[in-house]
Amino acid sequence: MSISRITSRSRRLNKAQKLSVAGVSTLAAAAVAFSLVPDDASATTEPQAVSGAPVAFAGKGQTDSVQASIIEQHSTAEQLVKAADAAKAKAAAAEKKKADQAEAKAKAVAEAKSKAAAKAKADAQKRSSSTSSRAADRKPVFADNLDGWIREALSIMHEKKIPGTYEGLHRNIMRESSGNPRAINNWDINAINGVPSKGLLQVIKPTFDFYHVAGTKKDQYDPVANITAAANYAADKYGSIDNVDSAY
Structure with missing residues (x-):
């Protein structure tokens, strides 16, 4: 067989070859079926079908990639x-x-x-x-004199809520004893009855004892005790020592 004939046969085979793609899977596999035309152009026999085997798709490497x-x-x-x-x-x-x-x-x-x-x-x-x-x-310090005695007595009277003022106390003291804490009346009816009036405000012993203010000395001659007891008595009988202007 000459070279020209082989070339002619190859051309005829390429033209006659039929390529069929069965399908493509997710892995890009394909099955191709093809048939061959006999090399004898004048042959009258029918072409025989050739079963195609699965072949690897040319792009498998790309699919994997x-x-x-x-x-x-x-x-x-x-x-x-x-x-x-x-x-x-x-x-x-x-x-x-x-x-x-x-x-x-x-x-x-x-x-x-x-x-x-x-x-x-x-x-x-x-x-x-x-x-x-x-x-x-x-504790306030009061002078040991008439002014100091009156002021101390007023401080106690204020605490005990016994009414009276400096003027009322001073006025009655000057009338009753002239400011002498040791003054005593030995000629009036009280003296005749054996209970003479004593002290700055001339109170008798029963009156002093009954109206004695707690916290002061129990001594008729004590200036502060005498003043507070007399003021307490006057408050009970006259409303206040300020209301007394004569013997009481």
């Missing part, structure tokens, strides 16, 4: 999602920490203010109590 790329992209997407979730969680944790710190700081400030206020109040109460205590401990 695409599949690997898809897997890689999927993995990358999952990693991105995880990274995003981790970033969100981290941001949320940081925000919560910041809020907790702010709340703790505000609470600490409030507690500090409360403690400071409580301390200030306690200090103020302590100072007030100390001042009151010192004031209570300080």
Whole structure:
């Protein structure tokens, strides 16, 4: 057989060959069926069908590469999602920490203010109590004379709510004893009855004992005790020592 004939036969075979694609799967596999035309152009026999065997698709390597790329992209997407979730969680944790710190700081400030206020109040109460205590401990000092006796008696009368003024006491003292705490009346009816009037305001013993003011001496001649007992008696009988202008 000559070379020209072989070439002519090859051309005839290429033209006569029929390629049929059975289908493409997800792995890009294909099955191709084809038939051959007899090399004798004048032959009258019918062409025989040749069963085609599956052949590998020419792009299999590309399919594997695409599949690997898809897997890689999927993995990358999952990693991105995880990274995003981790970033969100981290941001949320940081925000919560910041809020907790702010709340703790505000609470600490409030507690500090409360403690400071409580301390200030306690200090103020302590100072007030100390001042009151010192004031209570300080007893006024009165002169040992008529003015001092009257003023001390008025202080006690004020405490015991016994009415009377400096003027009313002084006026009656000057009339009754001229300011002598040891004065005694030995000539009136009381003296005749054995109970003479004594002291600055000339009170008899029964009257002094009955109207004696607690906290003073039980002595008719004691100036302060005598004044307060007489003022107490006058308040009961006349409303006040200020209302007395004569023997009472």
